[in-house]
Amino acid sequence: MTISKEKLNELTVINKRFRRTLIDLLYKIQTGHPGGSLSCTEILTLLYFEKMNITKENLNSMGRDRFILGKGHAAPMLYITLAEKGFFPKEELQNLRQINAMLQGHPCSKTTPGVELSTGPLGLGISAGCGMAQGLKLRNEDSMVYVVMGDGEIQEGIVWEAAMAASKFKLNNLVAILDNNGVQLDGTVEEIMPMGDIRAKWEAFGWHVIEADGHDISSLSDAIDEAKGYKDGPSIINAKTVKGKGISFMEGKNIWHGKPISKDEYEAAIKELEVI
Numbered sequence: 156m157t158i159s160k161e162k163l164n165e166l167t168v169i170n171k172r173f174r175r176t177l178i179d180l181l182y183k184i185q186t187g188h189p190g191g192s193l194s195c196t197e198i199l200t201l202l203y204f205e206k207m208n209i210t211k212e213n214l215n216s217m218g219r220d221r222f223i224l225g226k227g228h229a230a231p232m233l234y235i236t237l238a239e240k241g242f243f244p245k246e247e248l249q250n251l252r253q254i255n256a257m258l259q260g261h262p263c264s265k266t267t268p269g270v271e272l273s274t275g276p277l278g279l280g281i282s283a284g285c286g287m288a289q290g291l292k293l294r295n296e297d298s299m300v301y302v303v304m305g306d307g308e309i310q311e312g313i314v315w316e317a318a319m320a321a322s323k324f325k326l327n328n329l330v331a332i333l334d335n336n337g338v339q340l341d342g343t344v345e346e347i348m349p350m351g352d353i354r355a356k357w358e359a360f361g362w363h364v365i366e367a368d369g370h371d372i373s374s375l376s377d378a379i380d381e382a383k384g385y386k387d388g389p390s391i392i393n394a395k396t397v398k399g400k401g402i403s404f405m406e407g408k409n410i411w412h413g414k415p416i417s418k419d420e421y422e423a424a425i426k427e428l429e430v431i
């Protein structure tokens with residue numbers, strides 16, 4: 156079903172607010188990962204505020220949908236989203252990345268309510284996601300498992316082992332979303348390790364591939380609906396995104412993978428976010 160105009164407007168406002176919160180938090184702590192957080196903002200908010208069956212009330216129930224942030228370094232945007240869902244008090248955000256705080260640099264399922272799996276080492280999200288999806292099937296649950304991966308992340312060999320297993324076991328309750336921003340930590344994907352024809356690779360591994368614009372909520376929404384409706388095996392949404400989306404001087408630049416934000420840069424970023 157096409158996403159409603161009201162929901163679209165609501166999510167647009169949320170995305171703008173979340174980008175502002177992210178910049179405030181990362182400027183304050185002078186560390187963290189702005190680029191990869193800004194490229195998956197729409198993906199996270201659409202999943203949590205529209206598509207997934209997950210709430211404060213069903214957080215521990217078997218029937219909930221599962222979300223895994225494979226690219227764990229984008230934790231700040233996940234935390235902002237989880238706090239908005241009410242999984243923990245928003246005040247916790249102010250302690251981001253502080254020693255002994257709940258919200259560490261990468262998601263920890265032991266300390267943070269709503270974090271389904273601890274991630275950080277790239278590639279393990281999709282593997283664990285396969286296991287979760289298989290487990291849910293064995294229990295006849297109809298919950299979905301969503302895994303967000305980076306385009307640098309899929310260079311990891313473990314991703315392709317998981318890809319093989321997911322199609323062998325026909326995990327049609329598993330949906331991977333590729334945050335395909337063309338950039339990794341220290342360069343473009345093309346420079347570091349070109350991935351070639353992404354669609355052909357995933358199709359060769361038995362996956363249903365859906366193309367989407369990762370910053371266009373309607374496009375993403377249609378893609379998620381198609382993935383949910385596909386019953387012959389796992390689906391992957393190839394979401395075209397921009398690393399650092401929303402802040403012109405960060406867009407498409409690998410230096411913004413994990414650079415502290417200076418005072419001048421902070422002020423420029425805030426100005427841009429005000430006029431969106």
Ligand SMILES: Cc1ncc(C[n+]2csc(CCOP(=O)(O)OP(=O)(O)O)c2C)c(N)n1
Nearest residue numbers: 191228275276277305306307308338339340
């Ligand atoms: C196994 C592993 N190798 C290396 C790293 C260090 N690392 C963290 S993020 C990153 C780049 C990831 O790029 P991408 O997946 O494209 O993420 P995004 O562009 O969305 O930030 C690397 C190499 C890691 N976390 N895990």
Ligand SMILES: [Mg+2]
Nearest residue numbers: 306307338339
């Ligand atoms: Mg990338």
